[in-house]
Amino acid sequence: MSGNAFWQQLETGTVGESVSLDEALAQIPWNADGLIPAIAQQYDTGEVLMLAWxxxxxxxxxxxxxxxxxxxxSxxxxxxxxxSSGQVQVLKEMRLDCDGDTLLLLVDQTGPACHTGRRGCFYNLVQGDRLVVDKPVLIDPESLYGK
Known part of the structure; x- marks a missing residue:
């Protein structure tokens, strides 16, 4: 079964139906570099922390x-x-989206998730015709990474 057909089959699945994890991982449509985007979200608050690969x-x-x-x-x-920073993410739950091409990681984040020392990476807010920094630095990045 092709990857696309695999994910389409799951679209009609009912609660409790399952497939083997090995089979699902084999059907992930990795990009040309063999990567898939992964969104990290704080498991208990729903705060979106970062996107990585x-x-x-x-x-x-x-x-x-x-x-x-x-x-x-990089x-x-x-x-x-x-x-290097000590700001770990403990996995609580992993999910794949409906196409199998994006991961959602529900994590317990220790301290900042962003290399800037902020809790999350999404601190640039679009407000009208401005881009506004709306989250404070919690820990100086130099103390996190020894820059």
Whole structure:
């Protein structure tokens, strides 16, 4: 069954129906770089923290260890969230969207999720004809990363 047909079949699924995780991972439509976008959301408040990318290795490590691991496109290596800053993400739940092409990670975020020291990366608010910073820096990035 093609990837598209696999996800279409799940569209008509009823509550409680399931497929093997291995089968689902094999049907993910990874992009040309072998990546899928992953949105991290605080599990108990619903706050959207960040968007990053995962390859299959990062996804599997995240599921195995229940600590979020991403793929760093800039460094071309696995990026274990919090390995240098201490601001980890503990996985509470992982979901795939209806097309299987985006992950939603419900996490318990320790401190800031953003490299700027803010809680989340979405701190630039569009207000009319202005882009307004609306979230404070919680921790100086230099103290987080030793820059």
């Amino acid at each position: 995962m390859n299959r290795e990062a996804l599997e490590e995240t599921l195995d260890r229940e600590r979020v691991c991403y793929w760093s496109r 460094r071309q290596q696995l990026w274990r969230k919090g390995e």
